[in-house]
Amino acid sequence: MGALSAALAIVAVVVPFAGGLSLLVMVPMGLLGYRYRLRVLLAAAFAAATIAFLISGISGFMVVLNCAYVGGLTGIIKRRGRGTPTVVVVSIVAGIISGLLIIGALAVLVRLRTLTFEAITANVDGVVSVMSQFEPFRESAVQTRAMFGTALQYWPVLMMGYAIFSIVLVSLVGWWVLGRVLERLRVIPDVHKLESRVEVGPVAPLPVRLSGARYRYPSADHDALRPLNLTIDAGEHVAVTGANGSGKTTLMLLLCGREPTSGVVDRPGAVGLGRLGGTAVVMQHPESQVLGTRVADDVVWGLPPGTRTDVSGLLGEVGLAGMEERDTGGLSGGELQRLAVAAALARQPAMLIADEITSMVDQRGREALLNVLSGLVDRRRMALVHITHYNSEAEIASRTVNLSESADNMVMVAHAAPPTTTVVAAPRAGAPVLELSGVGHEYGSGTPWAKSALRDVSFTVNEGEGVLIHGGNGSGKSTLAWIMAGLIAPTTGSCLVRGRPAHEHVGDVAIAFQAARLQLLRSTVDLEVASAAGFSPYDTARVVAALATVGLDGSLARRRVDQLSGGQMRRVVMAGLLARWPQALILDEPLAGLDAASQRGLLTLLTDLRRNAGLTVIVISHDFGGLEELCPRTLHLDTGEMASVSATAGGLP
Amino acid sequence: MTAERQRRPVVLLRPVPGASVIHELWAGTKIIVVFTVSLLLAFYPGWVPIGLMAVLVAVVVRLAHIPRGAVPSIPRWLWVLLLIGCVLATLGGGQPVLHLASVDLEVGGLLKFLRFTALSIVLLVLGALVSWTTNVADVAPAVATLGRPFRALRIPVEDWAVTLGLALRAFPMLLDEFRLLYAARRLRPRAVLPDGRVKRRRWLSEMVDLLAAGVTVALRRADEMGDAITARGGTGQIAAAPSRPRGPDWVALSICLAVCVVAIWLDSQGYGRR
Numbered sequence: 001m002g003a004l005s006a007a008l009a010i011v012a013v014v015v016p017f018a019g020g021l022s023l024l025v026m027v028p029m030g031l032l033g034y035r036y037r038l039r040v041l042l043a044a045a046f047a048a049a050t051i052a053f054l055i056s057g058i059s060g061f062m063v064v065l066n067c068a069y070v071g072g073l074t075g076i077i078k079r080r081g082r083g084t085p086t087v088v089v090v091s092i093v094a095g096i097i098s099g100l101l102i103i104g105a106l107a108v109l110v111r112l113r114t115l116t117f118e119a120i121t122a123n124v125d126g127v128v129s130v131m132s133q134f135e136p137f138r139e140s141a142v143q144t145r146a147m148f149g150t151a152l153q154y155w156p157v158l159m160m161g162y163a164i165f166s167i168v169l170v171s172l173v174g175w176w177v178l179g180r181v182l183e184r185l186r187v188i189p190d191v192h193k194l195e196s197r198v199e200v201g202p203v204a205p206l207p208v209r210l211s212g213a214r215y216r217y218p219s220a221d222h223d224a225l226r227p228l229n230l231t232i233d234a235g236e237h238v239a240v241t242g243a244n245g246s247g248k249t250t251l252m253l254l255l256c257g258r259e260p261t262s263g264v265v266d267r268p269g270a271v272g273l274g275r276l277g278g279t280a281v282v283m284q285h286p287e288s289q290v291l292g293t294r295v296a297d298d299v300v301w302g303l304p305p306g307t308r309t310d311v312s313g314l315l316g317e318v319g320l321a322g323m324e325e326r327d328t329g330g331l332s333g334g335e336l337q338r339l340a341v342a343a344a345l346a347r348q349p350a351m352l353i354a355d356e357i358t359s360m361v362d363q364r365g366r367e368a369l370l371n372v373l374s375g376l377v378d379r380r381r382m383a384l385v386h387i388t389h390y391n392s393e394a395e396i397a398s399r400t401v402n403l404s405e406s407a408d409n410m411v412m413v414a415h416a417a418p419p420t421t422t423v424v425a426a427p428r429a430g431a432p433v434l435e436l437s438g439v440g441h442e443y444g445s446g447t448p449w450a451k452s453a454l455r456d457v458s459f460t461v462n463e464g465e466g467v468l469i470h471g472g473n474g475s476g477k478s479t480l481a482w483i484m485a486g487l488i489a490p491t492t493g494s495c496l497v498r499g500r501p502a503h504e505h506v507g508d509v510a511i512a513f514q515a516a517r518l519q520l521l522r523s524t525v526d527l528e529v530a531s532a533a534g535f536s537p538y539d540t541a542r543v544v545a546a547l548a549t550v551g552l553d554g555s556l557a558r559r560r561v562d563q564l565s566g567g568q569m570r571r572v573v574m575a576g577l578l579a580r581w582p583q584a585l586i587l588d589e590p591l592a593g594l595d596a597a598s599q600r601g602l603l604t605l606l607t608d609l610r611r612n613a614g615l616t617v618i619v620i621s622h623d624f625g626g627l628e629e630l631c632p633r634t635l636h637l638d639t640g641e642m643a644s645v646s647a648t649a650g651g652l653p
Numbered sequence: 654m655t656a657e658r659q660r661r662p663v664v665l666l667r668p669v670p671g672a673s674v675i676h677e678l679w680a681g682t683k684i685i686v687v688f689t690v691s692l693l694l695a696f697y698p699g700w701v702p703i704g705l706m707a708v709l710v711a712v713v714v715r716l717a718h719i720p721r722g723a724v725p726s727i728p729r730w731l732w733v734l735l736l737i738g739c740v741l742a743t744l745g746g747g748q749p750v751l752h753l754a755s756v757d758l759e760v761g762g763l764l765k766f767l768r769f770t771a772l773s774i775v776l777l778v779l780g781a782l783v784s785w786t787t788n789v790a791d792v793a794p795a796v797a798t799l800g801r802p803f804r805a806l807r808i809p810v811e812d813w814a815v816t817l818g819l820a821l822r823a824f825p826m827l828l829d830e831f832r833l834l835y836a837a838r839r840l841r842p843r844a845v846l847p848d849g850r851v852k853r854r855r856w857l858s859e860m861v862d863l864l865a866a867g868v869t870v871a872l873r874r875a876d877e878m879g880d881a882i883t884a885r886g887g888t889g890q891i892a893a894a895p896s897r898p899r900g901p902d903w904v905a906l907s908i909c910l911a912v913c914v915v916a917i918w919l920d921s922q923g924y925g926r927r
Contacts (some may be wrong), residue, residue: 030867034922043809047817050796051824053687054666054783087835122762126741194883274886281884288877293790293822296893301672302885311893324893327790329825343885446661447722450671487836507840518830518870519837522862531859562869580842 029068029180031185033075033310041072069094070174077175078182080574082174092169097162102163103156117152124148166629184523193249194256194273194281196620203278205235206350206383208255212263215250218330226252227263229399230386234350237377239394240387242403243595248387251403252355255385256281272350274302281343281353284593287332289340296324316341317379318372324457332473334365337539338372347375351383352376358393360592362472362622370396389596430463433583433616434484434502434509440640441479445491453479461584466610466617466630469638473622480585480637481620485511497583510582514589516569517561525564526557526573533574546579547572549613551605567598572606578609584616591623599626606630663725666824668790673903675717675786680795681785683731686909691781693913698772706775709912710782717781717786724781736769744767792816794896814889823874830870838863 006354018489018532029048032041045068051257073094077086092437106113124145129583131141151158154359168349208231214475215225225247230254233239242248253262256279263470272278283289288329292298299311315321318338338419373395380471386397416495441454453476470476482488483495486502486509495502497509513519522528537543546556550571564572570590577585591599605632609615619631636643668676690706691873742762750759800810882888898906 005752038810039809043813043816044820047820048837049793050817051666051820054780054787054792060903118765122742122765126762128742129744130741137663181861181864184861185868192702272886279885282773283877285877287826288874289881291819291878291881293793293818294788294893297790297891300890300893302882302887304887309738309893327788328822340881347886443662444662447664447725448671448720449664449667450722461800482836485836485840487839507842509841509885513833513837515830515870518833518866518875521834521859521866523838523865532841561691577840611842 004023006164014110014227015521029077030078030174030182030290031039031071033072033187034079034182035075038072038076038380041068042074044056045070045072054505066170068476069373070170073171073180074175074178075182078179078651084172087171087175088168091168092164095167095170096160099160102159102444105119106155106159108109112154121148121152121428187464193253195258199257199270199272203272203275204350205267205271205279207231208265208267209648210263212252212261213254213260213265214262215247215254215258216261223247223261225254225403228403232351234381234383235377237374237384237396238386239397239400240385240403241389241394241400243389243597246403249355250405252281252353252385252387255279255351255353270382274347276304276307276347277350277352278347279353280347280349281355282337282340282344282357284356285339285360286336288334289342289645290331291469293328294324295320295326295328295339296341298328301343301348303346309346310646311346315339315343318342319368320347329440332365333361334368334473337361337365337369341369343373345380345452348380349382352387353387355387356389358388358390363624430616431464432460433465433498434461434494434618435499436460436484437479438492439483439495440492441476441483441488441491442461443479445596451630452481452640457640457642458493459635459642463614463616464610464614466607466619466632466633468621468624469620469637470621470634474639475637475639476636477620477622477637479587480510481588484584485509485537485586487511507580508582509545509584509586510577510580511586512570512573512577512588512590514592516566520561520569521571523560524557525559525561527577528561529579532573533579535579542579546575549578549609550575551601567602570594571601578615586618586620586621589622591617591621591625603627660785661722661724664723665828666784666821668788669719669723669785671718673717674788675713675782675911678786678829678905679896679902679903680783680787681792681799681896681899682905683831684792684795684799685906687779687783688908691776693916694772694776697917697920698768699920701769701770701919703768703775705912706779706917707771709909710775710778713782715784716780719782723785737863738766738770739763748836755872766918775820789821790892791822791896792821794892797891798896811888813892818891819878826874827871830874831867833871834863 009202011408013440020165027043032044036093040571045065048068049061049064051445055512073087077083077090080086080652086496117304118492119243128141128145131137189244201273210228212227212229213225214223240251247620254265255271256273270278273281292301295315296311300307300309311324312321316322318341320335320342323335325630326565328336328339340357348446358369360370370393372403373384373386376382377398383594388394399621439454440452442450442452444450457480469477479488483490484502486495486497486504486506489501489503497505500508502509510601520528522531525547526540526543527537529543529590530539533542533546535542540557543557547554548558552568552571552575556568556572561569561572574585590602592608594602603626606615607619610617610630617630661802690709694702694706722820744762750757752758797811797814800808800814803810911915
């Protein structure tokens with residue numbers, strides 16, 4: 001199943017480029033061929049070709065099919081460990097087959113044949129007549145023309161030769177290029193957790209009793225979950241807490257049916273993951289939870305065909321009443337998670353496991369989500385297992401299971417109340433770094449999809465200042481960040497960096513995106529830092545120095561970026577950015593997805609850089625937690641407009 | 654400072670806001686029509702079929718209330734390419750010959766080129782019409798319905814439809830991620846390198862890294878979606894509402910069929926053949 005889904009998402013990667021850069025289409029296809037079975041490749045090829053067909057008609061369809069052939073061929077041959085000779089043999093066979101198909105089609109369709117030949121002749125004639133203009137080429141031009149005329153008479157031979165030649169050529173080029181890319185991609189880890197298992201017997205996951213259950217991952221040297229005794233029965237709301245690495249997710253896996261390494265997990269029947277009356281799971285990432293493109297479709301997604309579902313009732317229960325026809329793409333993180341809960345409830349589960357479902361959701365969304373969860377156990381006869389690292393969330397449960405060894409060892413995140421609006425402080429000492437006046441931005445101007453994201457935003461950021469730009473979903477805060485970094489030019493108004501338009505000097509203002517992995521473009525840490533900072537990768541001293549500024553040890557330099565933790569990735573990105581001494585550093589949701597300890601570490605580091613190195617820091621976030629010290633000044637953004645300009649009395653240190 | 658006139662971007666797979674007869678049609682109908690017309694034009698690429706299809710497309714555009722702004726700005730290099738193609742084709746010469754005063758101009762090649770261009774434009778607009786008037790959520794269920802006959806051939810149509818649906822769902826997310834990837838690359842300083850081999854090799858390894866970053870992200874997302882699928886007990890239903898043609902769809906299909914038949918008939922009578 002994971003394989004199939006891998007196909008899907010990757011397919012979507014290819015399509016934007018289907019027109020020109022067919023290499024980009026071949027890579028994912030090659031990877032699919034390399035990793036999974038032919039069936040997956042076929043499904044992916046079909047989906048990609050259909051999307052290409054929707055976008056650019058029949059030609060896009062053909063391009064994608066062609067790329068699927070080359071990519072798939074390369075991938076499968078790589079997987080089987082064969083070499084170039086196999087590619088040649090297979091491609092000759094494919095060439096003969098396609099040659100036969102072409103000849104067959106042309107033999108039947110005389111009109112098409114005439115037209116194709118006319119088109120080719122016209123091309124050749126054009127070239128010949130150009131060549132004839134120049135004396136030295138005239139003779140050979142005439143000969144070419146004559147040869148071509150003869151060749152056309154034996155068109156089946158010509159077509160066969162052409163088909164074999166072109167397919168072998170394309171296959172070999174694809175093999176050569178893709179081979180290198182696939183080598184590089186082979187090491188990307190598989191991160192999926194759940195596995196579907198075939199179960200017999202009636203579904204009855206409750207009551208579940210763990211006695212001395214312990215789990216250790218196959219290649220690990222310590223237990224992911226220490227021996228645990230626990231019983232969960234219907235009608236219970238259990239909160240599971242613990243620091244990172246205490247085994248919260250592992251416990252979730254055991255409850256979902258994974259066999260413990262030792263000890264017993266005892267339940268009366270089958271786990272029934274995702275089945276009616278079984279176990280339902282909602283996980284961390286909002287976008288990945290929702291599988292349907294329309295809200296109503298998502299609720300029923302995956303239910304056995306013919307199941308009748310009260311979609312509007314379920315949506316009402318999670319507070320999304322009347323949104324059946326909305327596109328899931330336009331929902332906020334909190335709404336997506338509530339939708340995922342609705343889809344879980346559509347299976348009338350005996351046990352619902354919520355695995356850190358609020359960690360990527362903003363304050364308001366979190367409250368709404370908790371409201372939904374807190375009422376569930378009373379309304380339905382079910383058990384709710386809520387895994388969380390937030391204090392306040394554990395409090396609403398009827399009982400808490402703490403997986404950390406001792407309570408005081410545990411690091412929990414406390415929620416912060418929004419800072420109150422305060423009087424604007426006296427003019428600051430530092431010179432202005434960023435000056436925005438009347439900035440507005442509209443996406444897709446002039447098209448029917450035009451959407452205004454920002455209107456008349458004006459403010460100034462001074463040297464050494466720390467500013468938090470706060471706003472909810474769709475407030476335009478990301479657009480504002482991109483404008484300040486010069487990545488997009490505002491449609492109205494101006495954004496000046498030290499008096500020069502930002503979009504003409506991309507790179508002067510550094511920006512660290514929320515998805516740190518996307519900003520790590522090279523394979524290892526030292527290459528990455530060097531490439532981002534613009535110095536030679538052999539300049540070890542500077543790489544180590546850059547890593548030191550963000551509190552990372554130089555020994556990390558040779559580490560592969562895929563082996564870094566989320567917090568380390570953020571720091572490596574910052575190391576590369578800071579090594580260029582940017583005018584200011586913009587951080588988009590720097591704390592999202594980090595555990596409490598990493599959050600605190602990163603905040604301390606940033607505050608220190610601002611205080612002592614005079615770094616200007618702008619944080620874009622939907623949260624306030626612990627940011628007061630780093631960003632004494634807060635700007636609120638609401639639906640593209642500046643709600644109020646405020647600063648805490650503290651001002652500059 | 655007001656920004657210079659913005660280029661209109663290409664907007665993919667998002668319907669033009671508003672409702673119309675065309676918006677209401679079943680997605681399957683639109684797919685059938687586009688497929689039929691593409692096939693027809695592939696086999697009968699004469700002026701008459703192209704013209705008739707252009708008329709059909711124009712009528713549909715009117716019915717669907719597509720504003721001019723929906724068409725993306727055409728980049729300059731495309732115009733230049735077209736012009737070069739035009740000149741080359743004219744040099745090719747051929748019948749018929751145009752007599753202009755004392756100059757004989759052979760325009761056969763040019764006409765062929767124009768015909769090919771017109772054909773491409775009709776096909777492109779036709780494809781764009783589907784994207785402009787169809788909610789992507791309707792596509793996968795429609796494909797599942799259309800593909801039902803193929804199940805007899807043991808083709809896993811259901812799987813394919815599910816794949817298609819999920820790909821369409823992931824499409825905007827991945828588009829965003831690629832935008833980010835591109836932005837991250839723009840933020841980097843341009844390395845100053847000697848020309849030749851070193852530069853090419855560096856460029857190649859950079860491209861491989863970029864691809865790897867993109868695929869890593871896609872894979873990670875795919876793994877998460879895979880978990881979500883497992884959590885829902887595998888695949889099954891993909892749509893809450895049934896997906897099948899209604900009255901207006903049969904009318905639309907009949908009109909399309911009629912136009913196609915007329916086009917083939919006129920063409921086989923020898924009109925507009927060149």
